[in-house]
Amino acid sequence: MGRTAPSLRMGVEGELDRLRKIFSSIEDPELREAALESLESAVKLYNAFQRSPSSDPLEVILFSLIVELYRRLRKSCGR
């Protein structure tokens, strides 16, 4: 119940806030827009990760992005 260490939700939200700050500082406007937009998919696997959470909240974010990318690739390949 998050007595000492943050819960997965707090960890993920913390990481997202940190990444938003980082991505907002990207100089290239196109890259910046793409990076910030990618964060919209960054918690898609959050609920599933609760089944067996890791101590590293970045896992949720990275796998959410990778799986979302894979899904779009599959779609564009007509699968």
Place this chain on the structure above:
Amino acid sequence: MWALDASLERGRILLRMLRGDGRGLENIYVDARYRGYIDPKIDAEKLLSKIEEHPSIEKAWIEEWLQPPYYRSWRKIIAFEVRDPRKINEIHSRVEILGLGVRVNTYPGLVQSTLHRLGIPVLTRLRGDLGVDEDMKDPLYQPPPIKWAWVRLLAWYGEALSRKSRVVGFEIESPEGVSRGSIDKLFEAVEDLNPHMILYRGPFEEIIDRIARSKGSIFVHMKGVPIGVYGLLEWCRISYTIPRIAGRYSIGRVLTSIEALRAFEKRYLVPHRPAGYAETMRRVESLPLFDRGGYVMKPEPGIYFGVVQIDFSSLYPSIISRYNISPETVNDPSCSNYIEVPEAMHRICMERRGLVAEVMEDLVARRQEIKRALDGVNPHLRRILDERQEAIKWILVASFGYLGYRNARFGRIDSYECVTAYAREIAWRAMDIVRSMGYKVIHYIVDSAFIETGRVDRVEAEDIARIIERATGFRARVEAIYRWLIIPPTARGGGASNRYIGKLLDGSTKIKGIEPIRRDTPPIVKKAWIKAIEALSKADTEKELRERAIEALEEFKTVEKTILSGSAPLEELVITRTKEEEITQVIRHRRFYPATSKRGYSPRYYLKRLESLKKLLLYITQPI
């Protein structure tokens, strides 16, 4: 007859008994000795001989009790009896100051433990010889014919809950009905009723106590959980506590009393101060894995049609009972017959029944029996049974929290982690089976699943509940069927758990975690919400919802204009706040000021309070 109250006197207990004819209260004296226990720090025989020398002690001897945390080994404890109850504390203190031992088995309290030891249960029908004349385990008992009176003191705005309130009147609820009057008539009104017991919740207890004493009635000052009179009687019965004491109790105190009395029966030593057993050492990175609560799904915001809400009944207490979870059964190093808890690194001993598990099993079964009896009874009996099951429900709700609290006498965090681990396992099993049937789980929170079926069909909903029951092994029921359910987006974009508005089958709406149900919402905001929800509740389809939302937005703009123009009536802007039972009523201008001053208001503040309603209506008007 029934024991309603008890006072400890030298060498005897004064019992205030309610006679069978329900007329007056009768005083009966029962010979009694009071018992104390000491856990010796020196040789038990040596301490016994020292204690026997004390002039107040009539008898002293050695008993063997099982010692915490695992109740595996026996310990020699000194027991002693005195005539004067005040001597118990004196002897305990003396022994402790001299460093000869520590007091134990002091919980739940001398009145309860003495009544329990003498076999005189409270509010249970007794014969003339004080033998029990009914089945104590029967939850459907006939309530004693108590004439009770629940007094409420009134200020101009309602119940006077603050010491600063100016009390102008009263309201008395009794089995005969409700009567009201001005405060100067209170004494007369009580006199007319001539109650056995007067209950009161509020800050003016000394006034009501004085009235009760003058009438010879028992005064019960109600604090803590808002249970009704029949709920209080239920608490008293199952915890051997007289109403006068139980009224002041928190739920945790009632629960721990029941557990402590059960511990006495099992010969489990109850420490005077909780030992505060620390959890085992573990790595920090393992905390997110094991130190978790129940599963809470982050929902996608949206408008869903045909949603079934399935709730597990008393899930956590059932888990505690089913898996034998209790502080002494979790990680018992001497145990050879155990089960491993999924994803929790704990083991639960199955060699013997856990104390907390046993208590939970009895309470869950008791509550279920009462709920089954609710069907088809008359309204009066329905009220009694409903209050009873509600009183037990409060204990069950608190049981999990106390199980995990290391400073509770029967609490350890390891037990708590076992319960949440099983709860998560059950949640996943339920969701897996629902998904395998082709349904979508739109939200899950601890013990409640929201499943999108796309249809409003009670038979289908019941089928889903039965399938979940079979898959998990735990009782589930259809809590609600929604024609539509709106999960609004939060500022961050996702949905919030337990924040939704839904239209039920019967056309009414269910709202959770949204502005209008907050107690400090000013009337103008509340009314705007109520109007909007009333408009939305007329819709059944997506198109209708959107149309109603547009209508509601127009209405909303009118309210906005009124606030902006500065002409909103001040009584509509009053914010009622409660802090530690103190009620204040304020209006916001540059800052909050007392409502009686009537100095104007800040349109910006009140418009901000309406913002969430506007956002919700705009959200609904967008295409789904």
